[in-house]
Amino acid sequence: MRDKFYITTAIDYSNAPPHLGHAYEKISADAIARHFRQRGKDVIFLTGLDEHGSKIEKTAFEKGLTPEEHCNQIANYYLETWKKLNISYDIFYRTHSDIHIKSVQKIFNTLKEKGDLYIKxxxxxxxxxxxxxxxxxxxxxxxxxxxxxxxx
Ligand SMILES: [Zn+2]
Structure with a gap:
């Protein structure tokens, strides 16, 4: 069995297109991921977008878009940029994805069932x-x- 190596970046906030700071982090993580792949490790490299928050909603409405339309537009900017920079991520995670929504619901339901959630x-x-x-x-x-x- 090959050694596993997992690396993730911050998932960027979907308020605006990527800038140099976002690229710096992805290029750094990409270099690390490539280093470990060359050494035979089974690498999983994750990056993605945080698509929740009142600022995203506000920006979307200012642009005349729904938050989902805005986030899809921003996601395309990021995906195009990482493609141009040849970032070798394995997973591009979006917090508006079905897998994220289902995972969060599962966590919340578990907390609720255990009595760890309350309204106040x-x-x-x-x-x-x-x-x-x-x-x-x-x-x-x-x-x-x-x-x-x-x-x-
Ligand atoms: Zn403040």
């Missing part, structure tokens, strides 16, 4: 730009998001 209200300071909640102590001196300089 949560209120907090939220920045849609960061897609994160903040504590008062994390805000700047004006009470704004430290990254976006606006009210959370």
């Amino acid at each position: 209200e949560y209120q907090g300071l939220y920045c849609s730009g960061c897609e994160s909640f903040y504590l008062e102590k994390d805000l700047d001196e004006n009470g704004f998001c430290p990254n976006h300089k606006r009210k959370t």
